[in-house]
Amino acid sequence: MISGRQMVIYGMLFASGTLIGYDSGYLNGVLGSSDFIQRYGVQEASDGDWYLTPRTRSLFTSLLVVGTVLGTITANFLGDWVGRKGSLLVAAIAYATGVSIQAAGVPVGAFVVGRILLGMGLGIISVVSPMYLVECSSSGTRGRLVALYTLLLTCGNVLACGISLGTKHFQDAESWRITVAFQLLLALNVLIGAIIAPESPVLLVKRGKPDMARQSLSILQNIDPDSTDLTSAMDEIHHWINEQKAHGTVHLIECFQGSNLRRQLLGIGMAILTIATGITFWFGYGTTFFMEAGIGNSYLISLLLALVNAVFTAPSAYLVERLGRRTCLLWGGVVMAITQIVPAVIHSVTPGSRADHNALVAGAVIFIAAYATTWGTIGWVTMTEPYSQRLRLHQSTITMIVYWISTWAIAFVTPYLVDATAADLSVKVCYLWFGMVVLSLVWAFLYVPELSGLSVEEVDMLFDLRIPAWRSVAWQKSLRSVEVGQEMEEKPSEGVVSIKPDLK
Structure with missing residues (x-):
């Protein structure tokens, strides 16, 4: 049974994930609002229509990363100073302040300041919340909790698209202010939960x-305070803390030394490639892109994509442990590649046709379904779990800085790639995403080890022994067979044949 307090705690953590998902979707609808376009856009001399220039769209979308980078760096200092609770409180306040400034409909400069403050809150949350989940979970629940975290992240996107669809018929500022201001409710949930x-x-x-730590772990994992399970969990924490103390003060350079270098590069690579597959494009520019591609009901299609993202994220909580990280990434990447290349080829052969439009929408839907089930969830797991207890905060911070910079780079470049006044790639941009997915597949095969079911100690062992990613599954099986052999060797009195494990 889950206690009421535990539900509030995890509700707060999942609400923080919803904030990140909501931000990736709400601006998509806001940028399509006629009132917003007239407020921040320019008027064409030929027909008098209002539009947002690529520069303005890039400014509003990409400068968020300034705040997120500041937030991730701040989280590194806040983590040990005010703790995880205090960090989430600061994040909620910064986020709410940024939302309030944007909802006020202020001039461009002030609107950008609001985006930066909002980004600071997101940056802190993106580091602290997953790290808090990992620190409070066991090896058997770690992957599922992070998967559930990403599920709530996708639900935030659904909320944003749904509210944008519901307000699109308004002619005044309500058509976008309601969408923006709704984030205050999410920030309030994080604030209450953090308290x-x-x-x-x-x-x-x-x-x-240690006594307070034992009580905290008992609440978070819902374990009896006097149980042996809780004692074992506390012993594991003490073991890694003592090892950290034995190595002295943590230095940033350690993140790039020895086996920690591979862990850090694993997180950085996933941070880049998770975004570079094109997901930010579909959720950041889907509405306006479908409009410009000649497809009607663009708001409804964006909502459909968000719903698909949320629905297909749910199975990942099971698949991430049942099939493992590598299998999900490789099979998901294959489907994602197909869904990018097919619409691009059809558009090249019959541009503007019904088949072209149908292939684009179907490709986007299937791409997001495959991404949500695999790369969307596994990406966050891989950016969170491979680090040692000693360097987890530092390496998580570096990874999230790279993640947000990658998000900014894609957000900044995309309008210039697809806008008719710039490169005008239109649907041909899918060729670019196809190439990035293929690159991601190769990288996943060569670099992402299977960490499903491994304890913190076994994860350290895998990296310390330099087990290649493509041999990690076989290594884990041999590890388990050795453990079974040792258990059987220890029980000869029960009629079990003694087996000597082969460690070769």
Whole structure:
């Protein structure tokens, strides 16, 4: 049974994921609002229509990364100073302030400041929330909790698209202000949850408060305070904290030394390629892109894409542990590549035709379904779980800085790629995404090891032994067979044949 307090705590963490998902979708609809376009756009001399220039769209979308980078850097300092609770409180306040400024309909400069403040909140949340989940979970629940976190992230996108669809018929500022202001409710959820949540047990042990850490872990994992399971979990935390102390003060350069270099490059690579597959394009520019491609009901299609994203993220909570990280990434990447190349080829052969439009919409739907089930979830898991307890905060911060910079780069470049006044690639941009998906597939095969079911100690062992990614599944099977052999060797009195494990 899950306690009421535990529900509030995880509700807060998942609401923080919803904030990230909502931000990726709400501006998409706002940029399509006629009132917003007249407020921040320019008027064509020929027919008098109002439009947002590529520069303005890039400015509003991409400068968010200034705030997110500041937020991720800030999270690195806040983490040990005010703790995970305090970091989430700061994030909620910064986020709410940024939302309020944007909803006020201020001039361009002030609107950008609001985006930066909002980004700071997102940056802190993107580092602290997944890290808090990992620190509070066991090896058997780690992947599922992060998967559920990404599910709520996708639900935020659905909320944004749904509210944009519901307000698109308004002619005045309500057509976009309601969409923007709704984020205040999400920020309030994070604020309340952060007040109620206990501090991270790992951080409490670091501060020399083992009794409080034990109580915190009991609440977060819903374990009896006097159980042996809780004692084992606390022993594991103490083990890694003592090892960290034995190595002295943490230095940033350690993130790029020894086996930690591979862990850091794993997180950085996933941060880049998760975005470079094109997902930001579909959710950041889907509405306006479908409009310019000649497809009607663009708001409805964007909502459909968001719903598909949320629905197909749900199975990932099961598949991430049942099939494993590598299998999900490889098979999902194959489907994603097909859904990008087919619409691009059809558009090249019959541009503007009914088949062209249908292939584009169908390709986008299937692409997002495959992405949500695999790369969307596994990306966050891989950016969160491979780090050691000693360097988790530092390496998570570096990874999220790269993630947000990658998001900014794609957001900044995309309008110039697809806009008719710039490169005018239109649907041909799918060729670019196809190439990036193929690159991501090769990288996943060569670099992403299977970490499903491994304890923190076993994850360290995998990296320390330099097990190649493509051999990680076989290595884990041999590890389990050795453990079974050792257990059988320890029970000869029960009639079990003693087996000597082959460690070769």
